[in-house]
Amino acid sequence: MSQGARDRRGEILAIAARLFARKGYRGTSMRDIGQEAGVLGGSLYHHIRSKDALFVELHNAALDAAEARIVAAVSKLDDPWARLEAACVAMLEIQLAPDSLTTPMMNDFREVPADVRAQLVARRDRFEKPFRDLVAALPLPYGADRSVYRNLLLAQLNSVADWYRPDGRLSPTEIGRQVALLVKGAAAS
Amino acid sequence: MSQGARDRRGEILAIAARLFARKGYRGTSMRDIGQEAGVLGGSLYHHIRSKDALFVELHNAALDAAEARIVAAVSKLDDPWARLEAACVAMLEIQLAPDSLTTPMMNDFREVPADVRAQLVARRDRFEKPFRDLVAALPLPYGADRSVYRNLLLAQLNSVADWYRPDGRLSPTEIGRQVALLVKGAAAS
């Protein structure tokens, strides 16, 4: 594959990622993607196999990149709470970056065909493993349900992209710290 | 309108609510709704004006019922933390009830036409007012951002329907208490 073709494919992936993030899987047609790329919808099939495969590829690439950055951010630290905070900050810095291909918002699991959904769920479960480990290492009080705790933590992180305003008072980093602070306080009470 | 017709309409609304909750707005066709109701898709238009209007009606009815129950649950209490906990418990009991028309999961804002979305957002903003008031009354530590705090709280409540298992260890009531405990601990730290 030539350099130009590889770049072209990357452009198309970036465009598709942005549209999927903004309008969802079903709300984004191949013709929409083609229009932003300056070609007709059918022409995209020279670069991709199907809409499903495109979506799965983007989803996996986003989670790969996010997971690598989170693991790296955490590895330098020892204290369990510091590690959790670093993971929250890293995740939000990735998820709220304005232009990256990694911007997911791909929690559209209900919008997607069943066989695609199975792949997304499997990849997401692997993605959540670092968080399971982080939460497992926390000194939570007796009676706290670590499974519920982890789900509530991830729900907070995933929600931020829905209400975050780039021109707001708080940066992604600061919001990440607030999330960590919130779930940390719970353990201290 | 006759008694039979009113019941029939209610049946159709309940079916539509369940399908929208499970498959999303775009993932649910009028023909899908018709099939579960035992009629063809076109026949539904004797009872409703349009798919958009049906969705908005269901969404508003769900939020009306939820808001009324939450306000009632809270009104008997004085302590700000007890009021917050009661609101969390009431919200989850409603949202996780297996069969009610009130089961939303209608956070599909991205799936919906722009003019419909504007209506849903406006109604949701009103719905969140009790939570704004509840959070405003909390004795949070200096430096806590009440707006972020409220968003994170609502994110937790809205997420539960995605991972709750009816046969799991915790009941909706117990999960509601865990959410309240988590956000309360944050203030105590």
Place this chain on the structure above:
DNA sequence: CCTACCGATCGGTAGG
């Protein structure tokens, strides 16, 4: 509530 249909849009393909 059905039959029979409308115009629009979808993912995808053949052939150049």
Place this chain on the structure above:
DNA sequence: CCTACCGATCGGTAGG
């Protein structure tokens, strides 16, 4: 990368 098209499906309607 385009032209020209495919079969399927969509929300919705007329007329009974």
